Amino acid sequence: MADTTQTYEPGTHPDLPPPMATRGPILWVRKNLLSSPTNIFLTVVSVYLLYLFVPGALNWALFDAVWDAGSRAECREIGQGACWALAEVRFGQFIYGFYPEHLRWRVDLTAVLFILAILPLLWDKTPFRTQMLMFSAVFPVIGYFLLVGGLGLEPVETTKIGGFTLNVVIGVTGIVASLPLGILLALGRRSHMPIVRTLCVMFIEFIRGVPLITLLFVASTMLNYFLPPGTTFDLILRVLIMVTLFSSAYIAEVVRGGLQAIPKGQIEAADAMGLRYWQSMRLVVLPQALKISIPGIVNTFVGLFKDTTLVVIIGLTDVLGVGRASLSDAKWQGLAWEVYVFIAILFFICCFSMSRYSIYLEKKLHTGHKR
Amino acid sequence: MAAIEHDSEPLTLGRLWSDKRYRAVITQILVVAGMFMLLAFLATNAVQNLEALGKTFGFDFLWAPAGYDINQTLIPYDSRETHFRAGVVGLLNTGLVAITGCIFATILGFILGVLRLSSNWLINRIVYCYIEFTRNVPVLVQILLWHGVIVSTLPGVRQALSPTEGVFLSNRGFYVPKPVFEDGFMLVIIAFLAAIAGMVVFSRWAKKHQEATGQIYPVFSIGVAAIIGLPLIAFFVAGMPLAFEMPELKGFNFQGGVVVRPEFAALWFALSIYTAAFIAENVRSGIQSVSHGQTEAAFALGIKPNWTMRLIIVPQALRVIVPPLTSQYLNLTKNSSLAIAIGYMDIVATFGGITLNQTGKEMEVMIIVLTIYLTISLLISAFMNWYNRRIALVER
Numbered sequence: 001m002a003d004t005t006q007t008y009e010p011g012t013h014p015d016l017p018p019p020m021a022t023r024g025p026i027l028w029v030r031k032n033l034l035s036s037p038t039n040i041f042l043t044v045v046s047v048y049l050l051y052l053f054v055p056g057a058l059n060w061a062l063f064d065a066v067w068d069a070g071s072r073a074e075c076r077e078i079g080q081g082a083c084w085a086l087a088e089v090r091f092g093q094f095i096y097g098f099y100p101e102h103l104r105w106r107v108d109l110t111a112v113l114f115i116l117a118i119l120p121l122l123w124d125k126t127p128f129r130t131q132m133l134m135f136s137a138v139f140p141v142i143g144y145f146l147l148v149g150g151l152g153l154e155p156v157e158t159t160k161i162g163g164f165t166l167n168v169v170i171g172v173t174g175i176v177a178s179l180p181l182g183i184l185l186a187l188g189r190r191s192h193m194p195i196v197r198t199l200c201v202m203f204i205e206f207i208r209g210v211p212l213i214t215l216l217f218v219a220s221t222m223l224n225y226f227l228p229p230g231t232t233f234d235l236i237l238r239v240l241i242m243v244t245l246f247s248s249a250y251i252a253e254v255v256r257g258g259l260q261a262i263p264k265g266q267i268e269a270a271d272a273m274g275l276r277y278w279q280s281m282r283l284v285v286l287p288q289a290l291k292i293s294i295p296g297i298v299n300t301f302v303g304l305f306k307d308t309t310l311v312v313i314i315g316l317t318d319v320l321g322v323g324r325a326s327l328s329d330a331k332w333q334g335l336a337w338e339v340y341v342f343i344a345i346l347f348f349i350c351c352f353s354m355s356r357y358s359i360y361l362e363k364k365l366h367t368g369h370k371r
Numbered sequence: 372m373a374a375i376e377h378d379s380e381p382l383t384l385g386r387l388w389s390d391k392r393y394r395a396v397i398t399q400i401l402v403v404a405g406m407f408m409l410l411a412f413l414a415t416n417a418v419q420n421l422e423a424l425g426k427t428f429g430f431d432f433l434w435a436p437a438g439y440d441i442n443q444t445l446i447p448y449d450s451r452e453t454h455f456r457a458g459v460v461g462l463l464n465t466g467l468v469a470i471t472g473c474i475f476a477t478i479l480g481f482i483l484g485v486l487r488l489s490s491n492w493l494i495n496r497i498v499y500c501y502i503e504f505t506r507n508v509p510v511l512v513q514i515l516l517w518h519g520v521i522v523s524t525l526p527g528v529r530q531a532l533s534p535t536e537g538v539f540l541s542n543r544g545f546y547v548p549k550p551v552f553e554d555g556f557m558l559v560i561i562a563f564l565a566a567i568a569g570m571v572v573f574s575r576w577a578k579k580h581q582e583a584t585g586q587i588y589p590v591f592s593i594g595v596a597a598i599i600g601l602p603l604i605a606f607f608v609a610g611m612p613l614a615f616e617m618p619e620l621k622g623f624n625f626q627g628g629v630v631v632r633p634e635f636a637a638l639w640f641a642l643s644i645y646t647a648a649f650i651a652e653n654v655r656s657g658i659q660s661v662s663h664g665q666t667e668a669a670f671a672l673g674i675k676p677n678w679t680m681r682l683i684i685v686p687q688a689l690r691v692i693v694p695p696l697t698s699q700y701l702n703l704t705k706n707s708s709l710a711i712a713i714g715y716m717d718i719v720a721t722f723g724g725i726t727l728n729q730t731g732k733e734m735e736v737m738i739i740v741l742t743i744y745l746t747i748s749l750l751i752s753a754f755m756n757w758y759n760r761r762i763a764l765v766e767r
Contacts, residue, residue: 032490032491032492032493033491033492033493035490039489039490039491042486042489042491042493042494043491043493043494045494046491046493046494046497047493049497050497192395193395193398193399193402194399195399195402195403196398196399196402199402199406205749206745208748209744209745209748209749210705210741210744210745210748211705211706211708211719211744212705213708213709213711213719214708214719214723214737214740214741214744217719217723217727217737217740218737218741221727221733221737222733222734222737224420225416225417225420225421225733225734226413226416226417226420227416227420228416229416229419229420229423302507306507306508306509306510307509309509309511309512310511310709312511312712313511313709313711313712320509320511320512320515324515327519334523335523336515336516336518336519336520336522336523336524337516337519337520337524339519340512340515340516340519341516343512344508344512344513344516347507347508347509347512348504348507348508351506351507351508352503352507355503355506355507
């Protein structure tokens with residue numbers, strides 16, 4: 001007790017010991033990995049899981065992998081790991097399908113132009129944004145002629161478009177074409193006209209209630225019945241129509257969410273200013289509603305892009321179709337892991353970056369309401 | 372006054388369009404007319420096309436013999452039965468994979484969702500990687516991957532792996548012992564039902580007792596003990612009336628036991644782990660949506676941590692979790708139609724696949740398949756809406 005009563009002249013107090021470390025690796029480990037018995041248990045379990053899977057997976061995928069071989073048997077002679085030689089030999093097919101080899105530059109060019117076209121839409125600080133947006137508007141036409149030919153370019157049959165290109169083409173066309181349709185459906189669902197509203201609700205709920213694969217079956221087996229006798233048009237176009245209808249229902253629900261978030265006062269104010277319905281939608285409501293639904297639209301796109309793999313079931317040769325074809329090749333039989341892991345990585349890179357982008361957008365749009 | 376004067380103006384063509392009320396009516400008439408024209412156009416085309424092909428519209432084919440085999444059936448079926456029965460078998464297979472998938476996905480999803488919020492950095496990251504990997508890879512790729520792995524890496528029937536006695540893993544399926552119930556097993560079931568009934572009565576009484584006196588009984592632990600213990604006692608009293616039929620290798624395949632086909636295993640596993648990743652994210656956001664103040668308030672009132680979780684956090688989090696959970700169940704059910712890619716005989720594969728090809732009745736078959744999925748979807752969402760209303764926050 002004597003200590004507490006001791007007094008010091010100002011400036012003569014001996015230095016106190018430094019405070020306990022608030023940073024440093026050991027403290028971090030204690031705080032994040034070993035703070036309680038449950039925590040210690042979880043750490044032990046996860047270390048064990050990592051020990052169980054990571055070394056094996058790394059050995060298989062990288063260290064013992066074979067990158068250069070002519071067949072599966074050759075692969076197995078060289079090493080026990082993954083036989084990536086398959087993906088290497090058939091890389092062109094995985095990406096381009098059966099697109100003629102000497103014309104593949106057109107697919108590459110379309111891809112580059114596509115990136116230039118979506119850049120101003122995704123990033124509002126793009127230099128020359130207004131001019132770029134005009135380019136985005138005409139890009140679909142350019143892309144169509146580049147891929148299919150015409151206008152002096154050598155024509156390519158649509159059945160030749162395949163591989164990952166086909167997945168991207170279906171996904172992008174689906175989402176671009178379904179956006180206007182989805183917006184109309186969303187507006188229809190919130191309309192005051194009972195018949196229009198009922199029709200929109202019925203369409204949306206019907207599409208959302210059935211699996212995409214059944215709609216694709218409809219496209220491949222019976223869509224022709226509903227067209228004037230004698231008309232035939234190719235399977236890819238039919239698939240595109242179905243995919244567009246399918247995603248428009250999902251887009252409609254996303255946009256409806258955006259519309260509901262706009263306060264009623266905005267519409268009333270637009271009415272009070274004498275704007276007509278379409279004017280108030282175009283100038284006041286939709287710009288705000290679409291802006292907040294962009295993350296949802298991106299998520300719908302991620303879902304649609306993953307769903308484009310279903311076209312393999314109705315016989316189109318997308319990236320998965322190429323994969324299955326190479327699995328049935330006698331030279332490469334039994335390489336299921338390699339083929340599907342390769343395709344999975346391809347999709348993961350695309351979808352993960354898109355979902356990160358939508359998270360970034362959400363963060364950008366939600367400002368201010370957080371602790 | 373102005374309105375009345377306005378109304379008394381003569382009806383001109385221009386006014387019909389500029390008056391909001393009339394315009395709404397006209398638009399709707401136009402929409403209906405357009406719809407009818409479209410439908411009539413489609414219908415006449417369909418009639419003409421069917422006539423040109425010499426096909427008739429009708430559902431008689433349902434009663435014709437199917438003529439194909441289905442490798443996994445929940446009800447007795449052979450190839451001489453009707454297409455209708457084949458469809459029912461397919462529908463039951465869809466139901467089997469959807470229900471078992473939903474159960475497993477929910478359990479896994481809740482565990483992962485809670486672990487994702489764990490303060491343990493390592494487990495948090497592992498779960499994060501798992502969720503991002505499974506969510507961002509098409510489910511069809513995952514189904515094909517697991518199917519390919521089972522078929523191409525597991526040994527054939529003769530060299531089947533046998534981790535424990537009576538269990539065989541081969542590329543033609545997983546064989547496990549089949550429980551055979553002997554007489555006297557009824558007693559166990561009765562004991563089980565009695566335990567459940569007793570616990571319902573007991574928990575009601577305990578709640579009333581708590582409201583009246585404030586005394587709390589450990590209802591949950593007593594309940595678990597009774598529901599497990601009572602049937603166990605009955606089991607021994609009845610003299611263990613349970614035997615196992617072991618699968619045995621006879622000729623080219625196993626006989627006896629329960630077989631889980633690789634198609635079912637791959638589909639079930641891929642669908643569940645895919646959906647579990649989405650459910651985990653729902654659970655995480657649901658728990659995070661409960662304001663931190665709720666926990667602090669509960670602690671301030673002196674409520675124990677696990678009671679806080681059970682009585683305060685979970686009920687509030689469920690309100691946020693349930694609606695998206697419904698759509699995940701729906702998605703899983705719809706995704707189960709991908710079975711056709713690996714040859715699992717669900718409704719799309721049996722009815723929409725083989726029956727369609729054999730009978731050439733595209734229109735009728737697709738109408739039936741679409742109606743079935745639509746009905747399932749509407750039923751699930753109706754049930755979930757009812758549940759949702761029950762647990763919704765009652766506001767002023």
